[in-house]
Amino acid sequence: MIEVFVFAIFAAIAIAGALVMVIGRNPVYSAIGLLTTMFSIAVFYVLQNAHFVAAVQVVIYAGAVMTLFLFVIMMIGVDKKEDTTEQIPWQRPIAIAVSVGLAAVILIAGSRAWITGRSVFGVDGINGTIEVVADALFGTWTLAFLSTIFLLTIAAVGTIAMAQYSPRRPEEES
């Protein structure tokens, strides 16, 4: 019962945060909206007894990623007026069509089947979520996990290489 109650509250907060993020005129308010949504999602994870995932969600998304966003927003200039006229005229109708389509798909799928019951890992208590996640990552899905690590490393190296690249030779700048 309490689970439904908490879910209802945080679902509302998550949706409100998402709306603020899209509608907000000021980028800082948008960032705060997104932050609220991410935090609410962490609460959903806790409700599902996935405490480890919840903590990771807060550390990485709410903590690192959003702080970086805010930092960049502040560096670039917070109070600059944005040009909010539509650049792509057909963007709005397409966005509406896609969201209506997605909602329809979810509703149709939902009327057929919801995934319910015990978690796939077979853990219901709050203890052991780290062990279970570790088992899945380093046991069952080792190869996929390592490939992801490679992908991320390559992406990071690529980003650094592109940021460092300049047509002039490095000695010339000082």
Place this chain on the structure above:
Amino acid sequence: MDGFWLAALKVLIAFALLFNIVLVLVWVERRLVARMQNRIGPNRAGPAGMLQTLADGLKLMFKESIDPRRAQLGIYLAAPVLALIPALLIFLIIPIGAPITIGDTTYDLQVTDLNIAVLYFLAMSSIAVYAIVLAGWSSGSKYPLLGSVRAAAQMISYEAALGLALVPVILYNRTTSLAEIVAAQGGTFFGIFPAWNIVLIPSFIVFLIAGFAETNRAPFDLVEAEQELVGGYHTEYSGFRFALFFLAEYINLFNISALTVVFFLGGWHGPVFGPTFLQYLLPIFWFLLKTAAVIFVFIWARASLPRMRYDQLMEFGWKRLIPLSLVWIMVVMVAVGLRRFGLPWS
């Protein structure tokens, strides 16, 4: 429902304890720094000035809280509260004493024993950044904004080091629950030295340094560097709102010291003897004594070290602390692996 009332009582006690600790802590810091700077420090209110903090708190409560004209009022008002909440939440996972057994029930001397406590701590300390960033931005003024941009960069950088410093502890103790980390530090090495995690010396040092940066204390107090930024992120805050920031800062100082003790200095372990009630009280005493020692180091550093330059701060974080912790993680990983599985070819 029993568990609910017990938890409520624990939370209440934790809060009362925390606020009293802060009252004493502020006084201790002012007196100590004064001594180190050859001054006397607060000495009028109460015995040896002990009530000075209380007096200051009351004064701040009755002062006018000014709303700057260009402030984003909603966020401006929320930021001080947002600063206090993570500070209070972190305290909830710290075990301040050995479990007490009364009758058949054992009570843990911590509000809750999360099995992901280490990650919870990192999550909460990453949330704490927002209070400072948003406070600086919403004030609608130059200096706070500069302070908060610095805070964002500094706290992200040092949080990485903070987290990496804890990985060897997790590897070594093979748990992320603070109660179990403390329990794992029972025993002794060779029968004389206490088996504390301080053997992971590089981790300990990195954690302590990153702790200075996370609490924004000297020598890493660029966020509120008075000579450059007036007061940093809280320049525009006055009255009780400022008091909340102040409170959060000192709770964070206590938290990071207490966590240093939990992670590296054996938590509440120490010689325990005497009748039953003493056996329950001594662990709390040892814990508070060790925490006080770490806090003293923090205050000592503030009184003796000059503030670092901003580029030095960043370079030190990214080019020294993080590589050092990464190398150390690998060393510990190999050592732990060898201890557990033996040599790869055997």
